[in-house]
Amino acid sequence: MAKTTRGTPRREASLSREQIVEASIALLDSGGEGGLTFRALSERLATGPGALYWHVADKRDLLTAACDAIVARTLQAPSADATPEAALRALALGMFDAIDAHPWMGSALTGAPGELPIVRVVERIGQQVRALGVPDHEQWAAVAALLSYILGVAGQNAANTQLARVRGSVRSEFLDAVANAWSRLDADAYPFVRGMALQMRTHDDRMDFLAGIDLILHGLAARRAQAQPGPVSARKGAARKK
């Protein structure tokens, strides 16, 4: 690919925004949030730092673009042919896995409220919430709840991985250290946390995440059942096929 021949400081092919974004993702994946630097990036792309500013507005813009590329890929598969509940679970899990693979997305997502990556996610969630039969005036609250929950988990996962990296260990070691510290807390002041320390480590984060999604979906279902009693199958029939 693009062999920079000899003694040529000048790039032959001009820089593209997409190229910059891909290089940023690589830097972020290998070096964490601190790995993305205009200097490191420009070195990798064989340019000066200033050149990048022709294609991106600033660092936040760059981070958002990198995040959006991953989100777009993650959501590109069309919603499976199942119930809205199943689609929402799949959607949420897809985001969980993407963020798990690219922890820097955690802060990138919350750092870009209302921007393209968030819009993509909201649209997907919204369509399924609508298919679920949630009444119009409650749709936003439902979508916002799901989004907030997903971003909350994302942020925590990102922080765990990031902190582990800074301390030169891996995620699981870091979590073990936390569990350990918790189990040594004062029993009078923190009875619950102390008791939870062990259990916390045997749990699967991914399953915990899904349990939270299910809690919200459960809540939505319960709300609808009470708002409109009667044969549930009748009104859900269309969306429920499977």
Added chain:
Amino acid sequence: MAKTTRGTPRREASLSREQIVEASIALLDSGGEGGLTFRALSERLATGPGALYWHVADKRDLLTAACDAIVARTLQAPSADATPEAALRALALGMFDAIDAHPWMGSALTGAPGELPIVRVVERIGQQVRALGVPDHEQWAAVAALLSYILGVAGQNAANTQLARVRGSVRSEFLDAVANAWSRLDADAYPFVRGMALQMRTHDDRMDFLAGIDLILHGLAARRAQAQPGPVSARKGAARKK
């Protein structure tokens, strides 16, 4: 100010960690996340930057300590004398309001996983979840869901306020701008988001937040009802005394 002319430099009273933390909070409240700087802080306290490192480990430590001071104050009121559901709602709202008043807490909380401020919150939530009658092996998932949701909303609120600040406007102006941009999105690609743009602005963030908490609480209640059918009041009797 504090014209460090010649020879005055020495402080009369020695620095304390608490003093540093209070000054940090003031700086963060007035200047946002970017307002806390070792230089600004040392100037305000009439010392050199190096002096601070005698009392705090690093910037993250300082941020966590500042956050913890607020969390401790917020949770200091003992749980009200109501149902566990009501206590959880009050707890969540208390955190929402604290974070709304100190947006920098958003990133401080997620940036300090497993540390004191989080431990305090988890303990409080955990005690109420237990009082709710959630079975032992499901308590962690329930607590984690509530915590993740709260932190998710916190992160987004913080980002909104922070971004508005950077752009020299206020939160509501920023949100209006987002709603505006959303309403101009392509109708084919983003029908849901487009339709939601208006509704999003008329909603009350605080109420949306509470709706999400209720969704999770609803979900927990539904789960318990299906796990153990029969007269609910009977099995809740014991845990409910208080």
Added chain:
DNA sequence: ACCTGAACACCGTTCAAGT
């Protein structure tokens, strides 16, 4: 024990100057 403040090793961003 605690504080000083210069120095170090970085940042993001700008901009005159080049092609």
Added chain:
DNA sequence: ACCTGAACACCGTTCAAGT
């Protein structure tokens, strides 16, 4: 139109030196 790279205005953190 696009790129260069030095320069600017910051950071957090360290550390010899002071009291």
